[in-house]
Amino acid sequence: MQFWFTEEQSKGLRISVQVERVVEKRRTPYQEAVVSETSDFGRMLTLDDVIQTTERDEFAYHEMICHVPMCSHPNPDRVLVVGGGDGGAVREVLKHPVQAVDLVEIDEAVISLSKEHLPSISSGLADPRVRVIIGDGIEFVAGSRDAYDVIIVDSTDPVGPAQGLFERGFFERVRRALREGGLFAAQTGSPFYSAELVARVYRDLRSVFPKAGLYLGCVPTYPGGLWVFSIGSVGGEFTSPLPGRVVKGTKYYDEAVHSAAFVLPPFVRRLIDGDR
Numbered sequence: 001m002q003f004w005f006t007e008e009q010s011k012g013l014r015i016s017v018q019v020e021r022v023v024e025k026r027r028t029p030y031q032e033a034v035v036s037e038t039s040d041f042g043r044m045l046t047l048d049d050v051i052q053t054t055e056r057d058e059f060a061y062h063e064m065i066c067h068v069p070m071c072s073h074p075n076p077d078r079v080l081v082v083g084g085g086d087g088g089a090v091r092e093v094l095k096h097p098v099q100a101v102d103l104v105e106i107d108e109a110v111i112s113l114s115k116e117h118l119p120s121i122s123s124g125l126a127d128p129r130v131r132v133i134i135g136d137g138i139e140f141v142a143g144s145r146d147a148y149d150v151i152i153v154d155s156t157d158p159v160g161p162a163q164g165l166f167e168r169g170f171f172e173r174v175r176r177a178l179r180e181g182g183l184f185a186a187q188t189g190s191p192f193y194s195a196e197l198v199a200r201v202y203r204d205l206r207s208v209f210p211k212a213g214l215y216l217g218c219v220p221t222y223p224g225g226l227w228v229f230s231i232g233s234v235g236g237e238f239t240s241p242l243p244g245r246v247v248k249g250t251k252y253y254d255e256a257v258h259s260a261a262f263v264l265p266p267f268v269r270r271l272i273d274g275d276r
């Protein structure tokens with residue numbers, strides 16, 4: 001008998017992934033976390049029945065959320081990842097010669113499940129440069145001043161504990177937590193299904209950061225496949241990598257993809273045009 005996991009990705013849109021077996025399911029204080037073995041996408045992590053990552057397509061998402069800000073900074077020594085308990089963003093950040101990476105994840109179970117069942121994604125969490133903090137990223141950022149060169153928000157969608165990570169007040173605290181020349185990047189949903197969110201985040205970033213923008217990546221298991229990343233800078237430009245900053249060992253990201261990701265189709269450009 002075939003078993004299919006189905007996520008309602010939007011009103012009237014569902015995606016189904018064929019599952020061979022459930023590897024582990026945990027009810028945590030925050031969510032239901034499940035790791036499944038799928039027939040075509042390797043292992044998959046879902047939280048409250050929303051796909052977070054799969055072994056087959058995670059590289060596209062993690063490379064784009066990390067290398068665009070990392071390659072736009074001349075010397076990103078200190079990096080903060082908020083959320084991202086699967087470890088994929090940390091793994092990508094560690095491809096750069098960083099001094100320290102802090103990961104603040106609210107749900108310890110996501111980290112332990114990923115360490116146990118998703119080793120190709122979570123491998124970087126064991127690196128001695130990485131400090132894992134279990135706690136609320138909103139509070140952690142509020143308590144940080146001039147501390148980081150790059151801050152990456154790799155969070156769940158804006159519901160429950162992640163809601164505040166998409167608000168203007170949080171972006172103001174992110175700006176204060178960044179050192180001179182710092183950059184901020186976050187996943188901000190689908191331009192098809194979360195158009196209002198994309199537009200609002202851009203407006204808020206524009207009012208908080210001297211420079212703000214958005215760029216696109218393709219993540220097949222996310223709603224619509226086309227995904228928006230929002231970026232803010234207190235320093236330089238970010239629409240192409242700085243010379244010598246592109247790292248080896250990537251499968252989606254490279255110098256040309258970095259620049260191309262900022263070329264927006266008209267329907268996406270229209271979401272933010274009025275604010276430019």
Ligand code: SAM
Nearest residue numbers: 052083084105106107110136137155156161162
């Ligand atoms: N790449 C994924 C996506 O776009 O669907 C996100 C992956 S990662 C697993 C998201 C993590 O953010 C979850 O493990 C969740 O527990 C964490 N999270 C949500 N709200 C948070 C908060 N306020 N502080 C820290 N972590 C948070």
